[in-house]
Amino acid sequence: KLIQRQAFGLPDVPQNTWTTGLDRILLGVAADETDLAWLGQASPLDDVDSGDIDLGGRLAELIDRMEAVLWRLRGPQPATEWAAKLGWALDLLTDVPDSDAWQVTEARRELAAATEHAGCTALRLPDVRAMLAGRLAGRPTRANFRTGDLTVATLVPMRSVPHRVVALLGLDDEVFPRGAGVDGDDVLARDPCPGERDRRSEDRQLLLDAVMSAGDRLLVFYTGADPVSGHPRPPAVPLGELIDVITATAGGDIVQHHPLQPFDAGNFDAAQPFSHDRSALAGARAGQGDRVPDPPFLPAALSQPPTDVSLPELVSFVVHPTQAFLRQRLGIRIPDDEDEISDALRAELDGLEKWDIGERMLNARLNGVPAADFRQAEWRRGTLPPLRRGADLLTELERGVEALVVAAQPIHSGPPKTLDVDVDLGSGRRLTGTVTGIHGRALVSTSYSRLATKHRLTAWVKLLAVAATYPGPWQAVSTGRGSYNRPVWRSTLTAPPEAAALLQDLVELRDDGLTRPLPIAAGASAVYAERRHQGNSVEEALEGAERAWGGRFGDSTDRHLVYIHGPEPHLSRLLEEPGGGSEPRRFGVLARRLWTPLLGAERLGPP
Incomplete structure (x- = not known):
């Protein structure tokens, strides 16, 4: 409020x-x-x-x-x-x-x-x-002692209630006995007198009552080691004093240390076993066995019966073959690391939150919404920092958005059209789907994101599908922000005459990619193909691919590649299969097969 x-x-x-x-x-x-x-x-x-x-x-x-x-x-x-x-x-x-x-x-x-x-x-x-x-506050209920059953209760006075077995749990240091902090509103606690209640002394008395009420067995449990680091942890002070007294009078070590994990081999000592869990025993035996390397993710290629292909499925595969293999073929979705929803009033926004606002602003401006109206609507959405910080953020985003609007407004003139595509792939197979955002003879898309490989590949597949269904002079124009603080960057693709054949080749590549993970990485493959297209050697292209693979946002951090190749994978995992012709590795063969037709039809640069 x-x-x-x-x-x-x-x-x-x-x-x-x-x-x-x-x-x-x-x-x-x-x-x-x-x-x-x-x-x-x-x-x-x-x-x-x-x-x-x-x-x-x-x-x-x-x-x-x-x-x-x-x-x-x-x-x-x-x-x-x-x-x-x-x-x-x-x-x-x-x-x-x-x-x-x-x-x-x-x-x-x-x-x-x-x-x-x-x-x-x-x-x-x-x-x-x-x-x-x-x-x-909660109060302990009356315990049913002396019934012959197992009774679970809090520490209550049991001075005259004997038991055959008493088990005390959780006597950890800094937990027992209870703290004796002074309440600022308790006037009596400021100057206590003899006979007033003391929680620590009461807990020590309750422990003594529990010890004295044990007839045959007394079992006391406490956390003896840190569960993360394994460093030893002392018992509670009253328990430590009890251990010292028993050791001094009876002699011997009465403290028994239990392993943290149930499958620890120490739990299954033949002379004095602590556990009788068969599954834990199997785990202990496996832990003492010889180490074997992890089996390959997929020992052999899967079978893939030819079926009809939808345009969104083909686009998803071309953009990220590994993700498409997991989702479309195996039905596996690798969850992303989702941040917890914050209920705080944000003073600063992260990069993704700024992009979300910028994308909404760009779409609104391209649809003819004045900047002032968008400001009023965004304030009411509750996504902006308060007061001056929010106004400064909108001003900063407007500069980048207006540059994109000026460049993209001419090609976004008029309402966009939608076309249905239907391509005969042969052998009774068809490619079907719907393409939106068509202005005249151009497939137009503009994003506040930096123009990346996924935008270019998406436009390429849709362009081939439209050109194969409706032959003619088609183009795909993708506009976004550029690298190195370039305000606007554009990819213009011209439909080649052999659009149907190229589309058929991508479908065949997808058929192969749904039988096994292909050695393709979104960033590294694109850089490698671009270097080779420019005439660089294989070694120079691999050097660029390695830079695209590593880094904070490189392919090595992709959760789908990590799922298949293990944590912190190296590019060498994708370079193991041999290639052919001028490409010594299959990584290079597939990179050029995917990217060379696109690069030959693309004009990339400022509008």
Whole structure:
């Protein structure tokens, strides 16, 4: 709420508040973000399904009731007022079936008992919280001792309750006994007198009672080593004293160290076995056996029956053959490292978040939305940092977006068209799909991203599909940002006369790539093919491919390649298969097979 943000000096920042979020959800029931419309301080939330309308309404009702409760639980108030308002909050926020109605009665009884002798004393919310903390804290229930069954209980006084076996768990240092920190509101703790309660002394007494109540066996467990580093950790101080006394009187080492892992060989000593788990025993035997190298990811190529091919599947394979093999052939999806959703008001945005805003701004500007209208809509989305930081970020992004708009606006004139493609691949197979973003005789795409290999390969495959279905002078124009701070960079591809044959070759490459992982990497293969196309030697091309392979964002960090070739793979893993002709390795053969036709039809540079 904006009123709550006033205490932090942010009274004019409605973004990322519950009020704005609920307004966006409820507006999303009746509208979407297509036209960048807004109402008041909120814009509609996209993709609110009809099945979510009831859920959104109930959430709005819950937040409204919580706001009403929090508004009344403010400032110093008499204790009787606190009891009345907390009882009202119970009725407003809770509900129980008839069989559990006693819980409401018990809660009201506790509130009444807590304020019974308070009179008209004024209390603040922290005072009420501290007053109720002790009354509402969990209490140990009555343990059923002497039943012959296993009884699990907290440490309770057992001075006169004998047991055959007593097992104490978790007597770790810095955990037991409980700390004796002084509460600032406890006046008696500032100057304690003899006979007052001391939690540490009480815990030591409870330990003594448990020890003395053991008849046949006493088992005490504590963490003896750090689970990560393995460094020894001492027991709790009272337990250490107990160990010292027993060692001094009875002699011998009574402490037994157990391994951390259940498959440790120490658990299966034939003379005195600690574990009888057969699966753990199998693990222990395997751990003591000879080390064998990891088997290959795929011992032999898989069979791939010829089927029809969809255009999106072919595009996905050409852009990333390894990912397509895992997804399309094996049905395996390698999850990406997803960041946790932050509920903080961001003061800085990372690169991906800036790209997301820039991409939305570019699409809006190409669709004729004024920059001022986009600013207003983006502020209401809640994605920008507050106040001046958000305004500066939008200004920075606008400079890059406007350069792309100036370059791409002429080729984006008029509404885009859509074409269906249908190519006969022979042997009864067909390639089908839909191509969007067609202006005249050009396939046009503009992105706020840096113009990368995936944009060029996507445009190339779609261009071949359109040219093979509708012969003619077709072009594919892809515009994006360039490397080394170039504001605009463009790839212009001209459809070759043999478009159908080239498309057939890509389909055959996909057929081969769905039987086994091909030695192709998106960045390294592109650099290698470009170097060879420019007339460089094999060694010079490999040098460039190695630079594209390594680095922070190189192919070696690709999670799909890591899944197949192992962690921190080296480019040499892709150079093992021999090639033919002028290319000594199959890596080079496939790189040139994929890229040489594209490079021969491409004009790359500023518009």
